[in-house]
Amino acid sequence: MGKLLSEKTKKVFLGPLNKNNPITVQVLGICSALAVTAELKPALVMGISVTIIVAFSNVIISLLRNTIPNSIRIIVQLVVVAALVTVVSEILKAFAYDVSVQLSVYIGLIITNCILMGRLEAFAMANKPWASFIDGLGNGFGYAWILVVIAFFRELFGSGSLFGFPIIPEKLYEWGYINNGLMILPPMALILVACIIWIQRSRNKELQEK
């Protein structure tokens, strides 16, 4: 493995997980982060789907990068992404129908996810397939972990459950505890993203804007 994950590749992989996170630092893909994080399950599926699509579209574009004419590169990128999105969407419909219903248009909208176009333009067009694959995985995971963390808190406090299983004991409800309805509403996802950004920046001073 030593050769596969050289210092540079490691950086490519770990960067997006923390200091170059697509959501909290580059502030991309916020829309879907608000839309699919009311529960843990769709958030996880969304995270995995985006990871797969970013990684493979990165590889494909990277392989094609020397043959794509510069003037039509966006169209080529879109075609590749759209093909992969369709594949993922069909697989979800076949094997996880209720989740795909829950995610509704957001799987289709991965095409317009800024993270994808960003990685293709910024990385895959200029790097070799293996590095592009690692970069795609890194960004996908960077996106996915934020989604999962937000969904964890939203589902736990908003519905009192995790992955649909009730977590908050019945006893607490008898004592008068009520689930927080605001957690289910999209604004709370934004506030949770803000909290993650807050914690991240107070731990990494170099991320703070002057």
Place this chain on the structure above:
Amino acid sequence: MNVLKKYIDKIKPNFEKGGKFEKLHSVFEGFESFLFVPNTTSKKYGAHIHDAIDSKRTMTAVIIGLVPALLFGMYNVGHQHFIAIGETVNLWQTFAFGLLSVLPIMVVSYVVGLGIEFIFAQIKGHEIQEGFLVTGFLIPLIVPVDTPLWMIAIATAFAVIFAKEVFGGTGMNIFNVAIVTRVFLFFAYPTAMSGDTVWVRTKSALGYAGGEQINGFTGATPLGQIGTAEGTMAQITDTLGNPIGFWDGFLGLIPGSIGETSTLAILLGAVVLLITGVASWKTMFSVFAGGAFMGFIFNLSGFNAVANFPWYMHLVFGGFAFGAVFMATDPVTSARTETGKWIYGFLVGIIAILIRVLNPGYPEGMMLSILLMNAFAPLIDFYVVDANIKRRMKRAQLNK
């Protein structure tokens, strides 16, 4: 007073840099400036602004203005309670029940809010800011009496952190902190903040009184009643089903959030705010004007029960008066230019009535309307200032 001052001066070195309790310096400073006027006001001569009033004095004026609404609110809580359980008691027992019901809410609101304020002051190395004095007083007045204390604690913490501290603390907030608390409660725990069972307490207050609800009692607020009424005309009633009108709303012996029911008590507070110059009469007046105007327009169309609710009734029922006097005039979050205050207030009034009439889900529109206009206040100010610059620029060029 002198003894206290001497004592404070004596223990002061302990809290300064290098002292024993250095870590608590912001707490100490907070208490010191709470007890005594800071000795840094400017001299009474010279060409500078030398008003001796600081933000603490401003806050105190608002607190004094809120006292009538609080006292009346406490009385009304007791009054509604004893009607609901069908007992007749004297004035002091009524008031005592209200006191015991409202006091815990106030304690929770202050402990949580000031606690967070102290922690942030400590982290940032600032002085403790006085802003929460008023917010902590407002919160108990704008919630239903039966709101569980833990909800108040969470909502207060949320509002102080996300509506105030992240923007930079007192004086920097875009949104009114007390209203954010109320909105958080409203959206997070709708079952505890609306309906007809939360406004009147039937259980005991810290073990005092309490009992079974009598037959024929209904705890819906007047606005709740017309909001859910069928047809285009509705008669509002008190909790026992007797019809009520304008003067009942003005006096305020009706169910509602603790401090909002009595327009009379609120107007007493308004007098205090206007005399001390803390609140702007322009904002206050234009909120009422906007509400009356919009109410009147809806009266003309009259397509549902709320639209048919006479415009003057809109002004005395629900949180309209309270919002107009204490919330819309908040000097931090409202418009600051003089023309801006007219526009801002008028729109607050209009939007409040719009929400009441057009959205059956929200019988009360005041908090949402003020919050919305809070967001627009800087924009209004910007264009007022801009228009002024343009006007004067034109004049300057004409004279050339």
